[in-house]
Structures are given as C-alpha cells and as structure tokens.
Amino acid sequence: MSESRAAVVLIGAPGAGKTRTGKRLARLLDLPLIDTDARVVAAHGPIATIFDELGETQFRAWEREAVASALGERAIVTLGGGAVLDAATRADLEGLPVVQLTISADVVESRIAGGKRPLLRDGIGAWQAIVEARQPIYDSLSSLTIDTSHIPLDTVAERIVGWLETRA
Template sequence: MGAGKTTLGKRLAKILDLPFVDTDKMVTSDHGSIKNLFAMKGEAHFRDLESAALVRALNNQGVVATGGGIVLSQENRALLSQNATIFLDTNMEFVLRSLNVTKRPLLKDNPEMWEQIYQDRLELYKEVSVATVNTANTSVGAIMKNLESEVRKYV
C-alpha cells in the first residue's frame, strides 16, 4: 500500500508503449469504492473481486498495477509468478507521509498497522517477484530508471 504502483505503472506503460490496467480501478469501476465494499460485503468479497480483476488484467498483456493484498491468495501468487512481477518496496514513514489513510479500510483506524501488514506480506511479495525496486525516498526519475531496467529483462 502506498508504494506507487499506479503512478509508476502508468509511466512504465507509456515508456514501453503497452496498455496499463489497475486491478483496484477495475474493481471500483465495476462494483463501487473499496471502502464501501469492505464495509458492506467484507474483505473476503473484495478479495474475490480483486482476483477476478487480476485474471482479466493479465489477459491485457501490458503493465498491471495490483492492490497490495493481491498476494494473499495462492491462486493470485501462482498467476503473478508466471509473469514479470516487480515488487515495489517502500517503508512506513514514506507511505504515511503521502497516503490518504481514510480511503484505506485496513489503515483508517490505525495507520501504524501498515508496518504489520507489510511484514505479514513481505515474503509473499518476494515469492512472486523477479525483482525488487525501492520507492522510498527516491526520486521518480531514479525509480523509473530502475524499474524500466528490470522490466526490459523480460519484455
């Protein structure tokens, strides 16, 4: 959460002249806000919608930005492992400076939960990724240079 997946993904897609899709945006355009989905139907329902969006997004053969929790599903991890998945790593201080936590159901009541969520998912992110690019306290230009370099190994 808050590592810059959407922003950086859009830029990368433009550089590579590929389509860009964001699984969270797919879910929200079809089903409404994530905050409301969590409140009305629960996290499990949202995760099912997120998984379906991932399958559709990967069929686009472009740059895909996913929600941070996409790795919680074994099926999603299998799909991500079959693609050139890049883990955008960051840290809590960087994220909490820039993220609007009121729009994040898992953080709205306790922003410091970000660190626990990160630690709980870290090995899963590493499991599915071919590379890691750090986004904390790094210029967008430097991040994009690293990201493009990693992706070009697989495109």
C-alpha cells in the same frame, strides 16, 4: 515474452507507488495500464464501501476476478497490496516479470494519512503489521525489488524498463 500476458506486474506494500509508477511505465513502454483496484471500483464501487457493506471476503473475490482478467492482457498491471494473498493469483504470477515496490514507514505515513484504504484506517501501525505479514509473499513472487522511498518514480520506471530489456 508472450503477447497475451502481462508485460510487467507491480506488487508491494500499500502506498509504495505502484499505480503512479505503472502510469509512467505504460507511457515508456507504450502499453495500457491496468490497475486492478480501479477495475474493481469501476465495476462495484468504492473499495471502502465494499469493505463496509459487503466485507473483505467479497472484495477479495471481485479483486481475484479483476486480477485474473488483467494478467491475461498485454499491459502494465498493478495489483492492490493484498491481491497476492490469493493462491490462484500467486500461481498466475509464475513466469511473469514481477516487480516489488517497497517504501519505508516514515515516508509512507504521510501518503496513507486520512486515506480511503479500509485496512489502514488505524494508521501507520496497521500498515506496518500488514506489510510485515505480507513481506515473505512479496519477496517470493518478485524478481526485482525497488525501494521508492527516496527515488523519483520516473527513475523507478526507467529502472524497470532497463531490467525488462535485460530479460528480453
């Protein structure tokens, strides 16, 4: 595994627990966590505001910059659910350990209710449509998929560490 590239990348549906699992992985592996959405927010402000004032196209451009930078760092990297829509991002993920986290609609519904996710303002129906559209991309990019619906995220992180050890 290259020292100058991401140690593991978490992708998947909004609300699946990528950031929270990433924090646990970072502790277990003693590596920094890079949440690309957090980097966009730190540089440009709240994602909902970016969507409302500048549009999704501008958000995706800034997201792409954050992803390209993050993937070049030795860290646990979590991508926003839509980051994989970018062809350059998909190309950058080649050869990296990519884990997809999934979650069932009934479990995610409470996580996304009243949230700040601009594409999910219409609720669980919007979430289902987005996930259905993106699922083939998630599947094509990931080497490991874990459903987080009914598993503690500490267990999810431990499974990912075990999987990474088998790849070493």
